[in-house]
Amino acid sequence: MTLPARAQEPGTTTTIHTEGAGAVRRTVLPGGLRIITETMPTVRSAAFGIWSAVGSRDEAPADAGASHYLEHVLFKGTARRTALEISAAVDAVGGDLNAFTAKEYTCYYARVLDSDLPLAVDVVSDMVAGSVNRPEDVEAERGVILEEIHMRDDDPGDLIHDEFATALYGDTPLGRPILGTEESINALSRDRIHGYYREHYVPSNLVVSVAGNIDHDEVVRLVSGAFAEYLTGDAEPAAPRLDGAAAPVDPRNVVIDKDTEQAHIILGGAGVSRTDDRRFALGVLNAALGGGMSSRLFQEIREKRGLAYSVYSYTAQYADSGVFGVYAGCQPAKAEEVLSICRDELGKAAAESLTDEELERGKGQLRGAMVLGLEDTGSRMSRIGKSELVYESLLPVDEVLARIEAVTLDDVRAIAREVLTAPQALTVIGPVGDRDFAA
């Protein structure tokens, strides 16, 4: 177990471990800014990311959507660059510049050829550290975000995920949509957005992560230069969110009558938190239930009966909570039948666990997907950056593979019994009138 960053002397570098041909290193700069890198000597590109430990669950109801709104505004200009200069710099080298906001963090990243890394560091660091958040830019971006909300509303397969979060967590930080609402977005002032930026975008809340054909010391030099004026004080890197009391769930059934072709359905309940040791067993269970084409739900609902095109199960993890859910889109007249098959399959898995073959296949699926994902600089950058932010230490790939390998049928049986028999929320969107879909 590597020391957490906040126990590391500012200005020093630690080699966290080496993986294959590459090494993972961390440097902590004054002010608590962390830099974590992974060398991939066989590629010719680099992914550069800056992670902020703020997301929608940090928002008071009146600030709903502020984290994501701010993410947009950071593209609008700094003291040194206009919005056009930001995007033109990365477009000119064919790089990919983007960002995303989650419930517990926000990430800004650029993927570029390795020779363009200095440019990526300069542009993304400038956006994150030097945003000016001009009132007219905040105003213009309000319209963009309202259109993003409308676009989400027009795609029921997207909307249902937000509705399900609310059905499970209620009107709480984990239950509210990352995008906010039309009302909350219209109410957020420039000063509020700017204050939110000043409060959360401080060096101790940020992690810089880089993966690719890079040199750690060179990255530290570039980032130190880009953040120079902010790297003051003796703040320690922020600790991860507390893994304390579990976020309360309050599962309800939400049926939204809407004039769509399909009924879109999510059924699910509480899963496990990000640090829960049982997450590997739940991963195997999820693979076997609805994680691939050979999974039970895919076989029963799509292969055998042709009832759905899209049907899958999924998990989500947060600091103190998690989700296990099942999605299906089907003919409105078949919604009860599909739901009944889902409930049967979850019930059967809770009562009887998996077969030996499903256990092995589920492990293989998690292993292969992980290893295949690691050939991409973006995936590696995400893995080390997110780990540093939310776990405080990185589980080496070999250790993750060993944990997957160690999962037993008993582990899966135990987690299935707990997760699949927990109270469930249900969300249906479609032309379903007042049908209630109760079990």
Add this chain to the structure above:
Amino acid sequence: MTLPARAQEPGTTTTIHTEGAGAVRRTVLPGGLRIITETMPTVRSAAFGIWSAVGSRDEAPADAGASHYLEHVLFKGTARRTALEISAAVDAVGGDLNAFTAKEYTCYYARVLDSDLPLAVDVVSDMVAGSVNRPEDVEAERGVILEEIHMRDDDPGDLIHDEFATALYGDTPLGRPILGTEESINALSRDRIHGYYREHYVPSNLVVSVAGNIDHDEVVRLVSGAFAEYLTGDAEPAAPRLDGAAAPVDPRNVVIDKDTEQAHIILGGAGVSRTDDRRFALGVLNAALGGGMSSRLFQEIREKRGLAYSVYSYTAQYADSGVFGVYAGCQPAKAEEVLSICRDELGKAAAESLTDEELERGKGQLRGAMVLGLEDTGSRMSRIGKSELVYESLLPVDEVLARIEAVTLDDVRAIAREVLTAPQALTVIGPVGDRDFAA
């Protein structure tokens, strides 16, 4: 220029060229089956694909959707494997097994760890060569495809692309949706699907492409074994589609009044064909107009005015035709304003071409995106497989980069004048009543 596959002696191997550390090789087997591979010695994975030279534009109106329907049915079982055995084999090693159908080709692929390549070859070849297309499987899959159509209908940002193709090409093979229609899918019989399979899935119509940490001779051995009983006769590899008379366009305005939050808009017309030398100049023009965040349309519509979240231009190429289009999603009340900005920007670019800076940025964007994309085994497999199928010879990466570099402002001016002033089709989906949006 490499010899086309049909001029290559069956049973022989040609080294097409070497790129960086890797080499691209082609072997032609008896019956006209082509195998093209690219070695990527620094990765630990392999992408294996089989391309068939059939797509929705090969369908008579009564067969509309048959190519895609058949693609689904090929997952349902062979003489040696059930649907579950097909998917379980690849899931067990954490691979990614999938397929897609386009207007001019269909591709089946698996991405796996390099040590699992023999499994991927065996499973995907068996699916493609040995499908039994049992009546009950064809029946079950009919429901799945109808749900895929319904899902497309529920996402206006997806639906509008199919509607636009019809608005531009009319009721012709290029204008009809790849998915078919509810009516055509309901009318397709098992015998029709099976006949379509027997007709089109013959070795001379297929290209096997593989990229990753692989050995060409080993791939040839594996594929020869998997296809053994089919590799007979002296058929030559099929030639690419004729680049003859351009597919006729018949641009119309199609306005669909629908109860959505946004107005979804596509405006566009004929672009250039896949073999047109001007495609590189059009690529640069597309980048500058709507290909990135620094593009004119993104700047004018999103950055300056906040009118849309999603706004972009795009191109598509076919054997004898192509498309240049612009998409935007906006408030229904702002549709005329957004459309007017689009028309202004297209008109300005047609009249004045680009600035030197935009030319250079556009080139950099194409270059970088291409090179960054080539780190992925899946992208490389696609590039060589699709090239072999539709071009008959592979343009080396260096040659593509040189062609991009050679684009001049005059080239862009010429293609802008032609493409941006051509008759345009317009499609709008949204709560827009009978507004006609004529220019």
